[in-house]
Amino acid sequence: MHEKGDRVGAAEVVTELMAKTRYNVFNTRSIGKFLSTKIDQIAGGLMLRSENDPSGVKRYWVVNVEQETKSEAGERELPF
Known part of the structure; x- marks a missing residue:
């Protein structure tokens, strides 16, 4: 896990979440729907x-x- 405040780690998490969305862009609604299933x-x-x-x-x-x-x-x- 990445430490809180680690910008490199945060960028990796955002990239992974974007890959799970429909259009591969950072959309809070799409990411929220994905996270809510987990x-x-x-x-x-x-x-x-x-x-x-x-x-x-x-x-x-x-x-x-x-x-x-x-x-x-x-x-x-x-x-x-």
């Missing part, structure tokens, strides 16, 4: 999540499922 699917230990903000903008982010599972297991109390 929400909550796990691939390579990562999962795409999303939420709407009050202005109607959808925000996407990637979660490392393995780290999330470990932190949740550590927070649970043992039954005995």
Whole structure:
């Protein structure tokens, strides 16, 4: 994964997303439709999540499922 703020990594992600759209151009609606089909699917230990903000903008982010599972297991109390 690329670090936040990595412009080279962001350019690669945009290029990959554009390749998945109908006309190979950056169109937020087309990319949003593509990403919405991938929400909550796990691939390579990562999962795409999303939420709407009050202005109607959808925000996407990637979660490392393995780290999330470990932190949740550590927070649970043992039954005995």
